Amino acid sequence: MASLFRASREHRSEAIHVISRTRSQKAAHSACSTCPLAMSPPDGLACSPVESFISSGPRTSIDSNFSDLSISSSLSELHPHFLPTPTPTPNACSLVRQALPDEHASFLRKVLKKLRPGQPLPARKVRHLGRGGVGEVHLMELDLPDGGRLQLAQKAIVCRRYNASRHAREVAAMEIAAACPFVLRVYGSSHPGKAPYALYTEFAPLGSLHDLIERRRSAGGGPGGGRAPYFDEQEVRWLAARVLTALTHIHHLGMVHRDVSPHNIYRAASGHPLLADFDAAELVDAEGLVYGSAGRIATAAPEVRAAAYGGGSYGTKADMWGLGAVMLEMVSEQQVSDGPRLEGCSEELRNLLLEGLLVPQHKRLDSSSAMHHPFFGGVDWHDLEFEEAPPGLRDEEL
Structure with missing residues (x-):
């Protein structure tokens, strides 16, 4: 996904119609192949920190094995450029977080794919974590096949103005940004076709x-x-x-x-x-x-x-x-x-x-x-x- 928005401004302007409300008609016709926000690396660095995060090397997203489920398949239908990128090798040395074991990631992937429109994740609510402008956040526990429990946060959307398009845009934005270790990981979402909507992310135990x-x-x-x-x-x-x-x-x-x-x-x-x-x-x-x-x-x-x-x-x-x-x-x-x-x-x-x-x-x-x-x-x-x-x-x- 990230490579799409590095590739060319022309592709970015087309993608704006999917996850952004463009206000400039000129954007769809731009043919410049360089990023308008290209940055110079700080002194002494061979490449910028950003370039190291979005490269295909080992410093990419910790939980990037979810790149094929965080973006709903409906986005590919809306626009042909929304295709999952190849799974990079997770960085196991980072102190930010631990990667999910492969068997847990595989199980969560299967559970999310089985969700019907409007159906929430079959997990237990442990406690209320907070309330935001469009919804509430709860700590959830999902039973795993090996007898363990996976903790994750559920953002349940309760705002009437929050629709399927807005839901898809939010999930897409989080997935695009996921290559940086200092962005909250999105594990998946409810089906985008019908309310109520929900996002499932990593649990941040120290709060905000x-x-x-x-x-x-x-x-x-x-x-x-x-x-x-x-x-x-x-x-x-x-x-x-x-x-x-x-x-x-x-x-x-x-x-x-x-x-x-x-x-x-x-x-x-x-x-x-x-x-x-x-x-x-x-x-x-x-x-x-x-x-x-x-x-x-x-x-x-x-x-x-x-x-x-x-x-x-x-x-x-x-x-x-x-x-x-x-x-x-x-x-x-x-x-x-x-x-x-x-x-x-x-x-x-x-x-x-x-x-x-x-x-x-x-x-x-x-x-x-x-x-x-x-x-x-x-x-x-x-x-x-x-x-x-x-x-x-x-x-x-x-």
Whole structure:
């Protein structure tokens, strides 16, 4: 799937009709074969982190053996370019997550293929995990043939505006992004032809980054003792570098997430962040733009809020505002509108937030440029998935 969106802008513009609502007629006629969002690798790297994730080598998706079931077969009928890519070799050395055993993956694949339209996965609900804008999330347990139990999360859609097309777009967006280890894995979905709809993903046992921020605020945790900053700069850098890698990856594929917030950054058992909730994701057109509003308007970039009221377009830099807002919430009680001063933060962090990310889009850093910022100096972009989380991010569980 990922190779489709690297191949040419012409193919991407055709695919927009399947998983995105294109607003530019020129996109369907573009013949340029280069990616409009091509990025230069950080200094000293033979290739960018994104290129290492989307290559056919061993650093691809941990659970990529689900590439043939996460996208419904109906997508192939809607568009001939939606064909599953060959299964790459999973990377068993990553600390982000463990790959599912082959026998468990095979069993889950068979169960999902047998689902009828509107039929949920035959698994037990263990507990309620949360509620989002379009549905609820539950922890589920599926009995395995060997007597074990497989835990996974079910996103049950309860929004009337969520239809078959929107369901297919969300699953497709998650599968396209799945080659990056810092994106939440989608295992499969309910049949797209009939409501109710459901997504089945990996279970992130440490909850969301929002949960952690609230817990430190109420319990007096973090370097501020219950007051900002809630995270020391080592923790901010460690988390932000991995979210930035996920954003760089999806931007390189021509996608804008459009809802980057602490609520949509989950935490694996290892403490690594996982970018989630691709319901608002869109593919850019031939000019690298998307249209319309999405996500939480209160925390959206200025250009996204403007699009909600007066139309207009924007690009991948909208996600970089979201990253800046996430980092600001980790270290300050102040909002962007307050003109935060960030006392106690390093000059590098203040500069990144107040002069690099939380600024008008024409001044804002893109994901590639942000990697070069001094705040991320010393980050080994090749080894992010092999590094253990700082102790405070590993031990603070729900």
